[in-house]
Amino acid sequence: MTYAYKLMDSPVGQLKLVARGERLAAILWENDKPNRVRLREVMHDDDRPILREAERQLDEYFAGKRQTFDLALDFQGTEFQKKVWAALLTIPFGQTRTYAQIAAQIGNINAVRAVGAANGRNPISIVAPCHRVIGASGELTDFAGGLANKMLLSLEAGQTSLEAGVDRRAQAVKDPVKDPVKPADKRPRPASAPVPARELQTSLFDD
Numbered sequence: 001m002t003y004a005y006k007l008m009d010s011p012v013g014q015l016k017l018v019a020r021g022e023r024l025a026a027i028l029w030e031n032d033k034p035n036r037v038r039l040r041e042v043m044h045d046d047d048r049p050i051l052r053e054a055e056r057q058l059d060e061y062f063a064g065k066r067q068t069f070d071l072a073l074d075f076q077g078t079e080f081q082k083k084v085w086a087a088l089l090t091i092p093f094g095q096t097r098t099y100a101q102i103a104a105q106i107g108n109i110n111a112v113r114a115v116g117a118a119n120g121r122n123p124i125s126i127v128a129p130c131h132r133v134i135g136a137s138g139e140l141t142d143f144a145g146g147l148a149n150k151m152l153l154s155l156e157a158g159q160t161s162l163e164a165g166v167d168r169r170a171q172a173v174k175d176p177v178k179d180p181v182k183p184a185d186k187r188p189r190p191a192s193a194p195v196p197a198r199e200l201q202t203s204l205f206d207d
Contacts, residue, residue: 004045008055011062012148015126018042019050023074026123027054029148037123058126064155067093069127076123080111084118088128094156096132126152 003025005018013030018039026037045051050072060066075085083106090105091097097105099115106115115133122130131152 003039003042004048004051005042006044006046006048006051006055008058010058012151015058017051017054017058019045019048020074020076022048022050023072024050024054024124024127025074025076027058027125027127028123029125036121054127061126062155067156071127073124073127075128077118077121080114081118081121084115085122085124085128088119088122088130088133091129091132096134096153098134098136100136102133132156 001020003018003020005016008015008017015030016026016028016032017024018026018028026039028037054071057066057069057071061069075082077085084102087097087102087105099112099119100109102119103109103111103115108114119130119133122128125131129152131148
């Protein structure tokens with residue numbers, strides 16, 4: 001079956017939403033590794049209903065107005081991977097689980113490393129919240145979205161708009177009085193210059 005995709009802009013970068021038939025098959029990060037999620041025959045389609053609905057629900061999530069998703073999903077992977085991804089869907093908004101807890105949940109307490117590998121290959125990022133899975137020490141590890149995981153957990157912890165946080169930090173970067181320029185970069189940025197996404201992501205957690 002042919003896959004269809006739609007691109008959407010988000011506070012964590014451009015996301016690629018992919019459908020297989022009328023089910024959501026993947027949400028890929030802007031800088032996702034090409035072989036992390038293997039898809040065949042992907043064509044562009046902005047009008048696929050499931051993709052439009054996924055974009056709408058994701059917009060609500062980033063705006064702090066949605067805690068759960070209601071989308072038809074199509075996970076393609078091994079039976080073990082599917083068990084791990086199904087377990088991700090049970091992690092409540094704003095909470096986290098360790099790899100060991102997920103391993104115990106799927107009935108294989110010795111599969112901690114395999115759980116970590118499956119978590120890293122989760123095709124439907126954000127909706128299946130791999131960002132809520134942490135290492136035993138509480139550290140955020142092996143997450144395909146990079147710094148975005150910290151942003152998503154911050155959003156869920158405060159239940160506030162991620163978009164508003166980005167806008168606030170963007171203004172602070174442009175205003176050296178409210179947010180003095182760090183010694184490593186003393187040259188003020190022109191007011192009309194766009195703020196790089198990476199700089200915005202980092203600045204969200206400077207407080």
